[in-house]
Amino acid sequence: MIEIIRVREGAFNPKGNWTREQTMLAFKLYCEMPFGQLDSRNKEIIALSKMIGRTPGAVAMKCLNIASLDPKITESGRVGLGNASSLDKKIWGEAHADWEAVIAECEELLAYIHKEKKLPEPETLPIEERDFTGDVRAALVKQRVGQSFFRRAVLSSYGERCCISGVSDRRFLVASHIVPWNEDATIRLHPGNGLCLSAIHDKAFDKHLFSLTDDHRVILSKHLKNSKDDFLRQVFWVAEDKKISPPDKFAPEPSFIARHREKMIQDAI
Secondary structure, three states: OOOOOOOOOOOOOOOOOOOHHHHHHHHHHHHHOOHHHOOOOOHHHHHHHHHHOOOHHHHHHHHHHHHOOOHHHHHOOOOOOOOOOHHHHHHHHHHHHOHHHHHHHHHHHHHHHHHHOOOOOOOOOOOOOOOOOHHHHHHHHHHHHHHHHHHHHHHHHOOOOOOOOOOOOHHHEEEEEOOOOOOOOOOOOOHHHEEEEEHHHHHHHHOOOEEEOOOOEEEEOHHHHOOOOHHHHHHHHHHOOOEOOOOOOOOOOHHHHHHHHHHHHHHHO
């Protein structure tokens, strides 16, 4: 269970300016949905509109306003609606300073709404049955919820396809961290710290057997280049110098790519 916070009166007012609480949840939805699905007829937008007291059209417009803050969107010629408010910009900045804190706040708001409206509890990834203490279980739930957000955000950014192989079966797709989960809590949920990879590409990337150049071309480690395994040669050698398929949102952060590449180089020494 996510901790249920006390929410101030008027947090989900259907009239007037958007509140912080409403904007936070619209921001989370923007992160988790493909850009092309930000439409008032989308079932997730309709569901959120009912929860926060805004119309589906207003939620879709808010998501498109938030999109105008995403450099990947604007660099591609898509400008969203270009009417981002100061509150939109504030939340965007807060998220990029500490993604884990912002997503945790969003999950607490959702837990509050589900309780107040007597809605079914939001789904979380299962935790194996063990004799965990309350604090440990709460921490595990928080971690699983964060992982679920990261997966949705990364896969939606890449159109649910491996950015190297093009594999589109979700059973084989992984939201792969560029900077490992345990290295920096402030970026572990940053969608720009993720690549959508097939399971085998994720494993190799996690082991620093390949990395990316600054312009997102695949570079193989000497370990893969020297491999005698026919299968690995077939899978990875054809990818060398190939540019990954770009995401629709949240381009890989250059500094994160550089950190990963440097680790690959160090491992090869």
